[in-house]
Structure formats: C-alpha cells, structure tokens
Amino acid sequence: MKKSIPKKTVQRLLLYYRSLNFLLQQGIKNISSKSLAGLMEIRDSQVRKDLSYFGHLGKRGAGYDVLELRDKIARILGIEQVKNVCIIGMGSLGSALAAYKGFAALGFKVRAVFDNASHKVGRKIRGYECRPMEAMEKIIRQEDIEIAVLTVPADAAQEIAVRLEKCGIKAILNFAPVKLSLSRRVKVSNVDLAMEIKTLSFFIK
Amino acid sequence: MKKSIPKKTVQRLLLYYRSLNFLLQQGIKNISSKSLAGLMEIRDSQVRKDLSYFGHLGKRGAGYDVLELRDKIARILGIEQVKNVCIIGMGSLGSALAAYKGFAALGFKVRAVFDNASHKVGRKIRGYECRPMEAMEKIIRQEDIEIAVLTVPADAAQEIAVRLEKCGIKAILNFAPVKLSLSRRVKVSNVDLAMEIKTLSFFIK
DNA sequence: TAAAATATGTGAAAAAATTCACAAGCGATG
DNA sequence: CATCGCTTGTGAATTTTTTCACATATTTTA
Ligand SMILES: NC(=O)c1ccc[n+]([C@@H]2O[C@H](COP(=O)([O-])OP(=O)(O)OC[C@H]3O[C@@H](n4cnc5c(N)ncnc54)[C@H](O)[C@@H]3O)[C@@H](O)[C@H]2O)c1
Ligand SMILES: NC(=O)c1ccc[n+]([C@@H]2O[C@H](COP(=O)([O-])OP(=O)(O)OC[C@H]3O[C@@H](n4cnc5c(N)ncnc54)[C@H](O)[C@@H]3O)[C@@H](O)[C@H]2O)c1
Numbered sequence: 001m002k003k004s005i006p007k008k009t010v011q012r013l014l015l016y017y018r019s020l021n022f023l024l025q026q027g028i029k030n031i032s033s034k035s036l037a038g039l040m041e042i043r044d045s046q047v048r049k050d051l052s053y054f055g056h057l058g059k060r061g062a063g064y065d066v067l068e069l070r071d072k073i074a075r076i077l078g079i080e081q082v083k084n085v086c087i088i089g090m091g092s093l094g095s096a097l098a099a100y101k102g103f104a105a106l107g108f109k110v111r112a113v114f115d116n117a118s119h120k121v122g123r124k125i126r127g128y129e130c131r132p133m134e135a136m137e138k139i140i141r142q143e144d145i146e147i148a149v150l151t152v153p154a155d156a157a158q159e160i161a162v163r164l165e166k167c168g169i170k171a172i173l174n175f176a177p178v179k180l181s182l183s184r185r186v187k188v189s190n191v192d193l194a195m196e197i198k199t200l201s202f203f204i205k
Numbered sequence: 206m207k208k209s210i211p212k213k214t215v216q217r218l219l220l221y222y223r224s225l226n227f228l229l230q231q232g233i234k235n236i237s238s239k240s241l242a243g244l245m246e247i248r249d250s251q252v253r254k255d256l257s258y259f260g261h262l263g264k265r266g267a268g269y270d271v272l273e274l275r276d277k278i279a280r281i282l283g284i285e286q287v288k289n290v291c292i293i294g295m296g297s298l299g300s301a302l303a304a305y306k307g308f309a310a311l312g313f314k315v316r317a318v319f320d321n322a323s324h325k326v327g328r329k330i331r332g333y334e335c336r337p338m339e340a341m342e343k344i345i346r347q348e349d350i351e352i353a354v355l356t357v358p359a360d361a362a363q364e365i366a367v368r369l370e371k372c373g374i375k376a377i378l379n380f381a382p383v384k385l386s387l388s389r390r391v392k393v394s395n396v397d398l399a400m401e402i403k404t405l406s407f408f409i410k
Numbered sequence: 411t412a413a414a415a416t417a418t419g420t421g422a423a424a425a426a427a428t429t430c431a432c433a434a435g436c437g438a439t440g
Numbered sequence: 441c442a443t444c445g446c447t448t449g450t451g452a453a454t455t456t457t458t459t460c461a462c463a464t465a466t467t468t469t470a
Pocket of ligand 1: 151
C-alpha cells in the first residue's frame with residue numbers, strides 16, 4: 001500500500017494544475033521541476049517529491065511533458081469526474097459562490113440551492129431555483145449530492161450540519177465562523193475569511 | 206528576542222478568541238486548556254504551547270480566566286486597533302465581502318471600494334460609494350489603507366497588484382486564482398475556494 | 411560515440427510542528 | 441499546615457514536512 005498523501009501535497013497539485021494550464025495556453029510543451037517551482041515560489045525538490053507520490057511522471061534529463069502531466073494530475077484529483085454539490089443559504093456569499101465559474105472548471109456541479117427565507121424560496125437566484133429547507137434531505141438523495149457548501153448564519157450552521165450528516169452527505173465546506181461537531185465520517189473544511197485577513201495583518205510590520 | 210510565532214499558532218489564536226467569546230456569552234468565567242481544546246478538536250498541549258509564546262497566561266491548578274485570556278489574545282492580535290482596508294472589484298464576491306460583519310468584529314474597517322465598470326462607479330454598493338480605479342492610489346494614501354482585498358477577474362489581478370505595491374499597500378488578500386508576483390515587502394495571502402473544495406473532495410472515500 | 415550538460419526520483423538530513431510527560435505551582439480539604 | 445488533586449508551562453520525544461544531495465537516466469554537443 002502507498003503512503004498516504006499529505007493534504008499540503010494535494011493543495012499544491014492544484015496549483016501545479018493551474019500553472020500547467022497556463023503554460024499550455026502559452027504553447028509551452030515541456031517544463032522542468034525547477035521552472036514549474038519558479039512559477040509559485042517553492043523549491044524544485046518539493047515539486048518532484050509531490051509528483052513522486054504518483055509514480056514516474058517525468059523523464060530524467062528532459063523534465064515533464066506539460067499536457068501529459070496536466071492530464072495525469074486531473075486524473076489524480078478526479079477533475080474529469082463530476083461531483084454534485086449544493087449550496088445552503090443563498091445570502092450574499094451563497095449567491096456569489098453559486099455564480100462562481102471556478103467550481104465547474106474543477107468538476108463540481110451545483111445541483112441545488114436552499115434557503116429558508118420565504119421570499120427566496122421558489123425564486124430563481126443566479127439561475128438556480130431556490131428550494132425550501134424542508135426538501136433538503138429528499139433533494140440531496142435524489143440528485144446524488146455528496147458535498148454541501150454551507151453559507152448560513154453561524155447560529156443556524158450546526159443544526160443544518162447535523163441534518164446533512166443524517167442524510168448521508170460526505171463533506172461540508174463551511175463558511176460560518178463556528179466549529180461544527182459531527183462524526184468523523186463527514187469531512188469538514190472551514191473557510192474563515194476573517195481569520196485569513198487577521199492572520200495577514202498580524203504579520204505586517 | 207522572542208522566538209518567531211508560527212502562522213498556525215496565530216490562526217489557532219483566532220479560534221481560541223472565538224471560543225472564548227462564546228464561553229463569555231454563556232457566563233463561563235474559567236476554563237482549562239483541556240476543555241478549550243475540546244471545543245475545537247485539538248490537544249490540550251497544543252493550546253498551552255500556543256499560549257506559552259506570549260507569557261504565563263494561566264494559573265497552575267486553576268486554568269485560564271476566560272475574560273482575561275480573551276482580552277490578552279485581542280491585544281496580541283491587535284483586534285482593538287483598527288486597520289483600514291479597501292475592496293477592489295465590486296462583483297458578486299466583492300459585494301458579499303463588503304457586507305460581511307465579521308471583518309468589523311476583528312478590527313477591520315472598509316474605507317473604500319473600487320471598480321472599473323462605468324455603471325458601478327459613483328453608485329452606492331452595500332452602503333459604500335464605488336470609486337473609480339483612477340482614484341485608487343490617491344484614496345489609499347488619503348485614507349491610510351494598509352490592506353487591499355482583491356476580487357477582480359484573474360487576468361486583471363497582477364496589474365492591479367503592481368499598482369498596489371507601488372502606492373505602498375502592506376498586504377493583499379487575493380481571491381483571484383493566480384499567483385501574484387510582487388516583492389517580498391508586500392504580504393500576500395491567497396484564498397482559493399476552488400482549491401478548498403477540491404482538496405475536500407479528494408479525501409472523500 | 412564519448413563526454414558534458416541536464417534533470418528526475420528518492421533516501422537521508424534538516425527543519426518545523428505536534429504531542430508527550432512531568433516537575434512545579436495553586437487551591438481545597440481536613 | 442501537610443497532603444491531595446488538578447492544571448499549567450515547558451523541555452524532550454515524536455511525527456510530519458521540507459530540503460538536500462546524489463545516483464541514475466536522458467539529451468546534446470562535439
Ligand atoms: N458575506 C461574506 O462575505 C462572508 C464572509 C465570510 C463568512 N461569511 C459567513 O457566511 C455566512 C453567510 O454570510 P452572508 O453574508 O451570505 O449572510 P446573509 O445574511 O447574506 O445570508 C444568509 C442566508 O442564509 C439564509 N438562512 C438563514 N437561516 C437559515 C436556515 N436556518 N436555513 C437555511 N437558510 C437560512 C438567509 O435567509 C440568508 O439568505 C455567515 O455565517 C457569515 O458569517 C460571510
Ligand atoms: N464569485 C465567487 O464566489 C468567487 C469565488 C472564488 C474566487 N472568485 C474570484 O474572485 C474574483 C471576482 O469574482 P466575482 O465572482 O466577484 O466576479 P465578478 O465578475 O462578479 O466581479 C468582478 C468585478 O471586478 C470588476 N473589474 C474587472 N476588471 C477590473 C479592473 N481591471 N479593475 C477594477 N475592477 C475590475 C468588474 O467590473 C466586476 O465588478 C475572480 O477572480 C474570481 O475568480 C470568485
């Protein structure tokens with residue numbers, strides 16, 4: 001059995017993927033770990049170590065084939081295989097995310113959006129018909145949704161998370177600034193934008 | 206001179222701050238590192254190690270005073286001292302961020318918002334008058350803005366970042382999915398939401 | 411075709427972050 | 441006021457991540 005892949009490696013793989021697409025657009029067909037690393041201010045050895053988790057992807061003395069590596073990373077990350085997501089809480093952030101093209105580019109498809117506000121339910125928001133919270137469990141099962149993006153106010157998040165866990169969701173991307181308590185079965189990733197900016201400002205001299 | 210503080214420690218400090226506020230609301234006056242750690246699924250030793258960077262904040266045998274620790278962390282992070290920020294690119298994401306209350310709670314004040322679309326400039330968006338890009342440098346200096354939140358399309362980001370660097374901005378929170386090339390002087394933090402969700406989905410079995 | 415130049419893949423070393431484990435301090439109790 | 445139970449603060453040990461360094465493979469050059 002292979003060694004388990006560090007989360008940091010997966011994150012960098014996405015950066016490599018982005019850079020390789022950019023290089024392809026430029027018509028560049030081949031690249032060394034050194035040049036690729038240069039595009040994102042990391043070491044060449046880091047690039048090679050990351051890629052080495054997945055086999056012999058390059059050619060000694062010659063570097064990597066850009067197209068081949070891009071497609072290999074796409075396969076590793078499962079970008080070609082579409083995952084269904086839903087967005088819960090169609091406020092300003094939820095609406096922005098619904099409109100975001102970047103998700104589709106990585107193989108995510110928004111299958112449903114939910115809100116509990118009566119003036120939103122039934123209306124189209126960013127091209128998606130806003131569904132009532134009562135229908136959440138049913139629609140998630142029907143549409144085979146694996147990932148939920150949670151953009152409701154902090155005090156509603158935990159309760160909804162529990163419902164999501166019960167109906168078998170696999171992962172939650174949580175934007176509410178609270179720790180969700182769920183079983184280990186559900187993967188939770190927290191995006192805390194206030195934290196991002198505060199961390200940044202801490203290191204300003 | 207003190208040892209330099211790990212970035213991860215600063216991030217956790219923010220989580221502690223959030224939890225301590227929550228505990229205060231509940232009327233809880235005292236807490237042990239163990240209970241605090243329990244609120245966010247980390248080890249008690251991690252909490253103590255993090256806090257120990259900043260002196261003797263607790264009392265042996267008795268734990269930490271919630272109010273005192275909250276205020277101490279606020280001081281460490283500089284939450285009470287307001288930092289001025291601007292938002293560049295008032296599309297769906299920029300508008301959502303402009304409306305976000307969480308920034309104010311951590312001591313950030315939105316002083317200006319910018320866009321280059323003629324139908325936006327001059328109009329009020331989320332209560333902020335949208336300013337033209339031509340005025341960016343002048344307003345940033347006038348309003349003493351240290352941090353820019355960059356929410357423009359990817360292909361406009363680098364060019365604007367260079368302008369920001371030139372007019373003395375200290376840090377950029379970048380939402381565009383591109384690597385910004387700037388001198389070391391400007392701190393850049395990238396929030397890549399597509400990457401977040403992809404990383405999450407990678408670890409789903 | 412031999413030598414030089416390049417560049418990968420990977421163990422080993424180094425650095426960074428986390429966890430352990432315990433001496434030492436505090437408060438309560440009898 | 442001695443003892444006991446609890447909890448901090450912190451070096452040491454461990455684990456994880458990054459970097460180094462080089463044997464090995466390929467291409468280029470002459
Ligand atoms: N706006 C931002 O830029 C931003 C940034 C970071 C984090 N966040 C966080 O994201 C969350 C959403 O922020 P927002 O600015 O979009 O807020 P918002 O008030 O604009 O939107 C919240 C939406 O959730 C809906 N909602 C409320 N309770 C619900 C429930 N029980 N079930 C279903 N829907 C419910 C509301 O009707 C509303 O449409 C908040 O937790 C906020 O802290 C927002
Ligand atoms: N919408 C999202 O949820 C989301 C999520 C993650 C990342 N992003 C990224 O954030 C950025 C903004 O996304 P968005 O969805 O808000 O896009 P958007 O198109 O809604 O908004 C972009 C705004 O930037 C303005 N703009 C364009 N060029 C400009 C320039 N040169 N100077 C000043 N302003 C300019 C446009 O007028 C527009 O108002 C993009 O880079 C996107 O990839 C968006």
